[in-house]
Amino acid sequence: MVYFNYETDFELANETSLANWIHATILEEGCKEGEINYIFCDDDYLHKLNVEFLDHDTLTDVISFDYSVGKELHGDIYISVERVKDNASDFGTDFVDELNRVIIHGVLHYCGYKDKSDEDAKQMRSKEDFYLSKLN
Template structure:
């Protein structure tokens, strides 16, 4: 089950379609959907989590806590709407495109994809682009 929760004024449009899109990606990657919670927040909220749980005193667009069990994907995905908005401007893409990228990025981590090395990052970006193309 995928749920969308809001700690900010922002509200996703088209939650049912996005939920189905995320579910399809999970299945396509050979996993089963468990309980996935998206929490949309602001920079300050996410910075507090970053300091408290990861000991990083930096702004970020996403923090995901992976509770997956075997092939069942479970987790909490925190997204800073402010950071996504700024990144969209920086990368000169639409806010919707950047939000889609962040939504699927967390799921891809749960499916075993990494992004710390250049090669892993390239594969992650390729997968993100593939799934974003499925939204059109």
């Protein structure tokens, strides 16, 4: 199951369609949906997690904690709504489009995709674009 949680005033308008899209992505990647929690928060909330758990003293748009067991995906995906808004502005894209990219990015990590090297990042972006094109 996909759950959406809010630590800020922000709320998704289309939880059901997003959950269906995430589910379809997981199946297409040959994985099984376990429990995936999305937590929408602000920069301060995510920064504290970044420092405490990853020892990174930087702002970020998304942090995912992967508790998957084999191909059964489980995890917590924290998204800073503030950072996504800023990134959308910086990248010249729509906020909702950028938010959807970050949403699927976390799940793609659980499916085994990495983004640390240039080659891995290119493959991740290609997968993001592919699944974004399937979102109605």
